[in-house]
Amino acid sequence: MTTVADSSDDEINPVTMLLLNQNDDLSEQKPEAVPTLVQHQTYHLNSVNSTVVIRQLPSQGLSFQLWPAATTFVKLLDSYNPSNTDSFSAAVTNAVTTVNCRKRLRILELGSGTGVVGIAASAILGADVTVTDLPHVLPNIKFNADVNASVVGPRGGGVHVAALSWGKVEEMEAVGREYDLIIGSDVVYHDNLYEPLIETLKFLLLGDGEKVFLMAHLRRWKKESGFFKKVKKWFRVDLVHEDGPSDGSRTGVVVYRFARKDAVFR
Template sequence: MAGGNLRDEHERDGGIEVDNASDLQIYRRDPSNSPLTRTLSSFTYTGSDSPRLNIVEIGSGTGIVGIAAAATLGANVTLTDLPNVIENLKLNANANAQAVARFGGEVHVAPLRWGEAGDVEDLGGDVDLVLASDVVYHEHLYDSLLKTLRLMLLGKEGKRVFLMAHLKRWKKESIFFKKARKVFDVDVVHCDDPKEGSRIGVVVYRFFPERSSRKMYLTNVYN
């Protein structure tokens, strides 16, 4: 998709990325009524010298969700995707840089191949929250995606969690969630009403490490 500003992307796109961005907008307008409050409140900082929330979005695509997070939360966001997607991500990040900066946010771009430990290490360890939207689709990528999530979430200090917006399309997706629940606690943060012609709406899931998974990390994460 060609570069554009955040408002235009939001108005044009009717997909999951905008639904996820809309939840962020609700949080900004009225945190007390936002489905994201329970998670984001864990990262709330106070004081003028407080650090910004550090977010990594995986499988960013156009980058609309991460850009919206940077503007809405005044956060430091890194958009990631395959190396061949990076130039388009940079284009969209630059197109929205001034709008994001007005709200105290900042957007960066970095390559991230799922399952590659070196790519995760290159991102650095200063991450509070991991975001994704519509990333569970190709079955052959389930294990790679879960390995990346293990690398990013397990064995880390603090309250790092993963928020993912997902629209169920195929029965095979249950395989991903079955595997994920062996490593993470997975709960539903929010579920949108179904759109016309659909039986289910977009669901926002929260993944966070089980206590036993911290021990598994040391021996299993690189297998």
């Protein structure tokens, strides 16, 4: 198992850097201020022979768009099999085995954006997935969940939508801790959100049991190394998957597993 090292500030991929606006995703947008451009992306899930269709609203902000880390996460879920020996599959299998007599796996997704990863996880794993984001993002997530209900239903899963502003105790308590697996993709993108995200992970992972957070990430900013330095004060962070560079990029999507420091994995 490889433990993630501090990222070098020299390794930056300017081609795939997000053009962040200070207001993006930090406060409610005003839909009437800009035309609403609607785009659709389809994902064929070979494992369940179904297609997920996701609506994007790029003019509404970053949370209404699809990003590379989400695509990688969906592909990994689609290739999952309990007999697989790779580290990503092992992390999912470990969560599945904790279900015991319950009928379904319980998953929480942080910073769901369009909801594609949570929807795919529910369809593929037959899981009850709670997808979360800021309140103004939820209507589009619910739209995508409803559109894909016929894909999720046959495996017995379900997608539930909830507001979760990282670090807000009342919202974290409303969502709760009773999950077998926590997931997220492209959630480390703004340094103002590093501490709230860490506080949320502490709330979810430092209680009873050995739950993990699987995070797909494409590095874009030098300052991201600061997040990993902070988070490793509290958690064990392991690299469980790495894509090779693509489309002229110097880096590819990586997936990390966050867990309590005393966690032991097979």
